[in-house]
Amino acid sequence: MTVHIHPDIQSFLEYLKYEKRYSVHTLISYQTDLTGFYEYLHQQFGKILLKEIEHNYVRSWIADLKGKEMTSKSINRKISSLKSFFKYHLRNGVIDTSPMIKVISPKISKRLPVFVREDDTKKMVDALNQSTEDWNSLNARMLITIFYATGMRLSELINLRDKQIDFSRSHIKVLGKGNKERIIPVGKQVLEMINDYQQLKKKDFERTDDVLLVTERGKKLYPKYAYLLVNKVLGEAISLDKKSPHVLRHTFATHLMNNGADLNAVKELLGHSSLASTQVYTHNTIEKLKDIHKKAHPKA
Secondary structure (H helix, E strand, C coil), rough: CCCCEEEEEEHHHHHHHHHCCCCCHHHHHHHHHHHEEEHHHHHHCCCCCCCCCHHHHHHHHHHHHHHHHCHHHHHHHHHHHHHHHHHHHCCCCCCCHHHHCCCCCCCCCCCCCCCCCCCHHHHHHHHCCCCCCCCCHHHHHHHHHHHHCCCCCHHHHHHHHHHHHCCCCCCCEEEEHHHHHEECHHHHHHHHHHHHHHHHHHHHHHCCCCCCCCCCCCCCHHHHHHHHHHHHHHHHHHHHHHHHHHHHHHHHHHHHHHHCCCCCHHHHCCCCHHHHHHHHHHHHHHHHHHHHHEHHHCCC
């Protein structure tokens, strides 16, 4: 069954797909947000042209979402989708002004990233070393180690290809959001582990489509497979509120910051487009400094 998408939305999605080269997952998010907005407009106000949409309509929709107890974070994502949508049509001359200039995003209470404490990383490594040598265990070791060593996103790692590993230069070339490339340095031990994995992969499977990590059937890893493996290891090794691959990305960044890494360097390694996204990790550094001061300073 073909899903009908409003022409205003369709042209914007095509722009995101073919010019911005956004992922399928991101396109679906935009489509869901914008379709929900248009459906609300139709139900509440009837047929409205794009150029007739005013800020009051957007505010009404936001109030409706709040009434349904949607979180501020989710509402802000939808507002962000609308801002990009109207900006696109403003640039193309379809509208003269964006209704979003009078729309204020709800405040979000800052939640600190969950991460593995440095003294708990040994427990995580010990849990990996005690595992058997089947493909599930090998993949768990690869996932945990590479996530922690590089700070990659889940999508970046499961899509990583053999050719992106540069053994001679000791780095990995990562293709991130918006098809932006970045280089992440990796140590000798990680490279040796990757090389051993590649050799075993060649031995056990005739074809793996050049992806680095594969299942026990030689097929590309899928997100849930990777998530469950990481969740299992973290759950067995340490006590955390969250046990997802993203926790290891947070751990990578936090440990770098706590050991004196430059904020801009961490931003580049994570592939953040804005420094504001990286600054959340400075809180953990400040907390560590306070702890050191309290323990070491005579007047603390």
